[in-house]
Structures are given as structure tokens and as C-alpha cells.
Amino acid sequence: MNLKQIKELVELLDNSSLTELDITDKDFKLTLKKEIKQEIVYGQAPSGPVAQPQQTSADAVAPQATENEVDNGITINAPMVGTFYKSPSPDEGPYVQVGTKVDADTTVCILEAMKLFNEIQADVSGEITEILVEDGQMVEYGQPLFKVK
Incomplete structure (x- = not known):
């Protein structure tokens, strides 16, 4: 070579x-x-288990749910870079679907980062109105995953 x-x-x-x-x-x-860099947001407590990228220290994770300025809805955003999975395993049903009612503690998906599977909670209450990513898709930090009303 x-x-x-x-x-x-x-x-x-x-x-x-x-x-x-x-x-x-x-x-x-x-x-x-390739080193994965994660933004650091100070003053926010992490909401669950978070895999830290190599050679990067992060004191906290940005909030997962934010106001969507386009339609005043709420989105659940990826707290890290990883692979999105809608169910705990390929032979089980998805955590949530369009129409599912969620509260702050509801697990909505799994993000795999560095061979660690992290359950992601909704952190908001409402109803899932749209799933914005496909199963097995790579997602970026802060990328909207679900719309909630």
C-alpha cells in the first residue's frame, strides 16, 4: 500500500x-x-448513562428535549453520537411508536456508542407524533430523534 x-x-x-x-x-x-468530540454543556445534569468518547471529558450532557422553533412542538434529541435502535433487540417490538404517550422516565430508544448500549429517556411528557430517524441509523449529538406534542 x-x-x-x-x-x-x-x-x-x-x-x-x-x-x-x-x-x-x-x-x-x-x-x-477517528476521535469523536462531544460538546460540553456546563450546569446541566446528565439524565442517564452516557458513554464518553475517547480522550474527551464531559461534565454533563445537554438536555434531550428542546422547543422546536418551526412548529412550537417538542423534540427529543440525541444526547450523544451513536447508532439509533428503536427496540431492545431485533426480535422485540419498538419502545415507542407514533401515538405512544410518554413521560419523563419513558425509555424511547437505545443509542449505541462505543459498544455501549444507552437507554434514552423522553425527559418530557406528551405523545410521540413523529419518529425522525430510521432503525440502525447513525445520529449526531443534538440531532432530533422524535417529535412530541
Whole structure:
């Protein structure tokens, strides 16, 4: 593998949602890792278990539910970068669906971050009106996951 190919792989990793790339050939092994940075919001208490990115310290997590300025509804937002799962396992039903009534302690989904499965609570009361992401989709910190009224 030449330097040009390695640079192309680095660029590919930077422009993707992948955080690690391992390539093994008969003569060499190449491992590329991308650091995940998480915004730090001071003065807010975390609402549940939160996986911290490598080499990043975070004192707290931003609130998950925020007012949506477009339609004055409420959104439940991702408290971290991770993979969205709507159910506890592939053979079980989803935590919530459109029309499900939730309260602050209701688990609405799982976000997998760094091989840790984090149950995400609604942190608001209301009814799920829309699910904004697909099962298995990579989500960003602060990305709206659900609309609630």
C-alpha cells in the first residue's frame, strides 16, 4: 500500500460516520481511528448513562428535549453520537411508536456508542407524533430523534 492510498483512506474515514478502519494484508496491518468530540454543556445534569468518547471529558450532557422553533412542538434529541435502535433487540417490538404517550422516565430508544448500549429517556411528557430517524441509523449529538406534542 502506498502513501497515496493511505491518504485516500484517511480522507474516506474523515468523510464517513465510521470511527475506526482496520486493514490487514499479508505484509502489513493498518488501523485508522477517528476521535469523536462531544460538546460540553456546563450546569446541566446528565439524565442517564452516557458513554464518553475517547480522550474527551464531559461534565454533563445537554438536555434531550428542546422547543422546536418551526412548529412550537417538542423534540427529543440525541444526547450523544451513536447508532439509533428503536427496540431492545431485533426480535422485540419498538419502545415507542407514533401515538405512544410518554413521560419523563419513558425509555424511547437505545443509542449505541462505543459498544455501549444507552437507554434514552423522553425527559418530557406528551405523545410521540413523529419518529425522525430510521432503525440502525447513525445520529449526531443534538440531532432530533422524535417529535412530541
